[in-house]
Structures are given as structure tokens and as C-alpha cells.
Amino acid sequence: MHTIQIDEGWCKGCALCVIYCPTRALQVAARFSPRGVHPPELVRPERCNGCRLCELLCPDFAITVTEEGRVHA
Amino acid sequence: MATGLKIKTAAELRTNYLRREMFPTIFCDGCGLGNVLNYTLWAIDEVGLDLDRTVFVSGIGCSSRLPGYINADGLHATHGRALAFASGIRAANPDLTVIVFTGDGDGAGIGGNHLLHTIRRNMDVTVILVNNFTYGMTGGQSAPTTPDGGFSSTTPYGNIEHPLDICELAKALGAPYVARWPVVSPAQPVKSIAEGIRKRGFALIEMLTPCPTAYGRRNGLKEIEQIWRWYREHTVLLDEWEWVEQFGSPEEREALRGKLKIGVFQDTERETFEDRWAALVAREKL
Ligand SMILES: Cc1ncc(C[n+]2csc(CCOP(=O)(O)OP(=O)(O)O)c2C)c(N)n1
Ligand code: SF4
Ligand code: SF4
Ligand code: SF4
Ligand SMILES: [Mg+2]
Numbered sequence: 563m564h565t566i567q568i569d570e571g572w573c574k575g576c577a578l579c580v581i582y583c584p585t586r587a588l589q590v591a592a593r594f595s596p597r598g599v600h601p602p603e604l605v606r607p608e609r610c611n612g613c614r615l616c617e618l619l620c621p622d623f624a625i626t627v628t629e630e631g632r633v634h635a
Numbered sequence: 636m637a638t639g640l641k642i643k644t645a646a647e648l649r650t651n652y653l654r655r656e657m658f659p660t661i662f663c664d665g666c667g668l669g670n671v672l673n674y675t676l677w678a679i680d681e682v683g684l685d686l687d688r689t690v691f692v693s694g695i696g697c698s699s700r701l702p703g704y705i706n707a708d709g710l711h712a713t714h715g716r717a718l719a720f721a722s723g724i725r726a727a728n729p730d731l732t733v734i735v736f737t738g739d740g741d742g743a744g745i746g747g748n749h750l751l752h753t754i755r756r757n758m759d760v761t762v763i764l765v766n767n768f769t770y771g772m773t774g775g776q777s778a779p780t781t782p783d784g785g786f787s788s789t790t791p792y793g794n795i796e797h798p799l800d801i802c803e804l805a806k807a808l809g810a811p812y813v814a815r816w817p818v819v820s821p822a823q824p825v826k827s828i829a830e831g832i833r834k835r836g837f838a839l840i841e842m843l844t845p846c847p848t849a850y851g852r853r854n855g856l857k858e859i860e861q862i863w864r865w866y867r868e869h870t871v872l873l874d875e876w877e878w879v880e881q882f883g884s885p886e887e888r889e890a891l892r893g894k895l896k897i898g899v900f901q902d903t904e905r906e907t908f909e910d911r912w913a914a915l916v917a918r919e920k921l
Contacts, residue, residue, distance in 0.1 A: 565702040618821040621669025626646040
């Protein structure tokens with residue numbers, strides 16, 4: 563299982579990660595971040611294959627994909 | 636992802652290379668300039684560059700803001716003059732790696748003459764030229780690269796000038812490495828920037844970069860998804876382009892009009908300014 567970490571101080575809510583996620587695992591959140599934008603959220607974690615395209619395409623270094631096992635190990 | 640690329644995370648890139656206090660960037664939503672920065676950092680990490688021995692140089696423009704985000708020495712020079720400053724650094728201290736960020740206006744408009752002569756001399760610098768078809772920072776005037784018919788604040792009835800093909804120019808001048816990629820897919824730009832840094836002599840990587848604010852807005856490409864899609868739909872790989880030109884049907888050839896060729900256009904060796912300077916010093920016992 564993978565998880566994504568969003569730095570909400572850096573995310574501009576451009577939604578490029580959501581648009582280009584090949585498995586449509588992400589969605590634009592309804593809530594606002596402290597910067598006043600809608601950040602992405604991993605709504606279908608079971609679909610995320612860890613390809614990390616979202617991370618590579620984010621213009622703002624705001625999204626990091628991690629393997630859950632590693633984070634909690 | 637290209638084979639052989641080491642996995643890096645955005646979190647690692649941020650910690651290792653960025654001036655975190657400068658973030659978030661000044662760039663608009665949907666601007667591709669952050670991607671140019673991201674891919675450059677991947678390439679730098681790939682090559683294993685020592686940032687303490689690397690200097691980033693730029694002129695003026697949105698694209699020329701890029702060195703300010705990297706935790707290394709940099710020069711934010713005057714408009715159009717990035718290559719003159721870069722040449723000076725290389726000539727004075729050939730041990731330094733010099734990477735230039737410039738725009739289509741900065742590098743090919745006002746700085747076009749420096750581009751010619753820096754390539755002609757074959758200075759050993761890597762130039763990442765961001766082509767967004769416009770002068771973004773000053774609100775969207777036409778640039779030498781504005782497409783045929785493109786709307787800008789100075790071409791309200793559509794551009795009537797023939798756009799400059801920067802890569803063709805660099806090729807003709809004998810630049811050892813010339814490539815063009817859109818920012819919309821990461822792997823090829825990362826590989827090309829790394830190749831450009833490793834190349835002895837002048838390397839030009841032209842990055843086709845969406846500017847929804849100053850260019851897109853006037854050309855029916857205001858929405859982020861739409862302008863990013865435009866770059867996927869209007870770029871054709873060199874091999875495919877040549878195949879269509881040679882064997883394609885008239886309709887297929889017609890479909891190339893208004894599109895941009897992408898790929899590595901030149902990858903050769905040529906004596907550099909430094910090589911010739913060292914030979915001169917030895918010959919004349921200077
Ligand atoms: C000598 C001089 N002339 C004009 C300007 C105004 N100016 C600032 S940025 C710019 C255009 C930059 O265009 P480009 O290099 O394409 O950068 P972009 O903002 O599109 O990334 C101009 C004309 C200036 N700063 N200095
Ligand atoms: S691509 Fe980056 S900045 Fe844009 S919404 Fe996703 S995480 Fe935020
Ligand atoms: S890692 Fe790949 S599959 Fe997972 S959210 Fe990012 S783009 Fe989608
Ligand atoms: S004006 Fe254009 S080039 Fe400048 S930051 Fe905005 S989108 Fe990017
Ligand atoms: Mg420009």
C-alpha cells in the first residue's frame with residue numbers, strides 16, 4: 563500500500579497530480595488548505611500503484627509518495 | 636521512467652537542493668517552470684554534480700527566476716545577458732560547472748546575439764531555455780518564438796512573423812548537444828538535461844513550457860488541463876516526424892503543420908573554447 567504526503571504550505575491546488583494520475587486514485591479535496599486552495603487527496607488508496615507520476619509532475623515539490631510499510635516500519 | 640534513473644522523492648530533492656525559505660515559488664498555477672526545476676534537480680542528482688562547484692546563471696523573466704530556488708551560487712544577471720556572464724565564469728574558472736536558465740525572450744530575443752556567439756565559441760555551458768512562446772513576466776508580449784497566428788498583447792490580430800526555431804539555429808551553429816522536450820512528460824527531459832550537463836561543450840535543452848497566464852489566456856488555452864493537453868497533442872517525436880515527411884500520406888503531412896518536432900537533434904563532439912585556449916597558451920608559451 564502506498565500513501566501520499568502533501569505539504570500544504572507548498573501545494574497550489576493546480577490539480578495536475580489529479581489530472582495525470584493514471585489510476586485515478588486521487589481527487590481534489592472539497593476542503594481548503596491553510597493557503598486557501600483545494601489540495602489533492604488519495605481517495606482510492608487501493609488503486610494507487612506507486613508509479614509516482616503525481617510526484618514527478620508536481621511543479622511545486624508538494625507531493626511525496628511513500629510505501630506505507632516503510633513509513634511505519 | 637527512463638531505465639537507470641535512481642529513485643528520488645520530492646521530499647529528498649527539497650532537503651538536498653532547494654532554498655526552502657524561497658517557497659512556494661512565484662509561478663502561476665499550471666505554469667511548467669516548477670517542472671523545469673524539478674527535472675533539472677533529478678538530472679543533477681543523476682550526474683552527481685557537486686553543487687559547491689556549480690553556478691547557475693540567468694537573465695530576466697519568469698524562467699530566469701529559477702536559480703533563486705536552488706541552494707547553490709547563482710547569478711541573476713541583466714536581461715538577455717545570461718550567456719555573456721556564463722561565458723565569463725567558464726573562461727575565468729573552467730573547474731566550475733555552469734548551468735544557464737533562460738527564456739525564449741531572454742535567450743533568443745534580446746539575448747539572441749549572445750546565443751549565436753556562445754555556441755560559435757563552443758563554451759562549455761548547459762543552457763536550459765524555457766520556451767513558453769511569450770514574454771511571460773511582462774504580461775505576454777510576442778516573442779521570436781510566438782507561433783504563426785498566435786495572439787499576444789503586441790499581436791492582437793495574430794502574429795504575422797515566422798517563428799524562430801531555436802534548435803535548428805543551434806544545430807546550424809554546430810552546438811554539440813541540442814534537444815527539445817515539452818515539460819508534460821518527465822523522463823526525456825531528465826535524461827536530456829543529464830546528457831547536456833555531461834556533454835563537453837555547449838548544450839542546449841529547449842523546454843516547451845505552458846504559460847496559461849500570459850500566453851494561454853489569449854489563445855484559448857487558459858485552463859490548466861487544456862494547455863497541458865495542447866503540448867501532448869502538438870508535439871511529434873523526431874523519428875515519427877521524419878517518417879511522416881518521407882512516407883506519410885498528404886493528410887498525415889498536412890497534420891504536421893502547427894506542430895513542434897521534439898527529440899535530441901544533435902549529439903556530437905567539437906573542440907571547445909577551453910581546448911583551443913589551452914592549445915594557444917601552450918603554443919605561445921603564455
Ligand atoms: C533591458 C531590458 N529590457 C526589457 C526588460 C523588461 N523585461 C523583463 S522580463 C522580459 C521578457 C522575458 O521573457 P522571457 O525571457 O521569455 O521570460 P518568461 O517570463 O517568458 O519566462 C522583458 C522584456 C528588462 N527587464 N530589461
Ligand atoms: S500537482 Fe502539486 S501543487 Fe498541484 S495540486 Fe498536486 S500536489 Fe498540489
Ligand atoms: S503514485 Fe501513481 S497511482 Fe499513486 S496517486 Fe500518484 S500517480 Fe496515482
Ligand atoms: S506568467 Fe506565465 S511563465 Fe510567468 S509564472 Fe505565470 S504562467 Fe509561468
Ligand atoms: Mg518566455
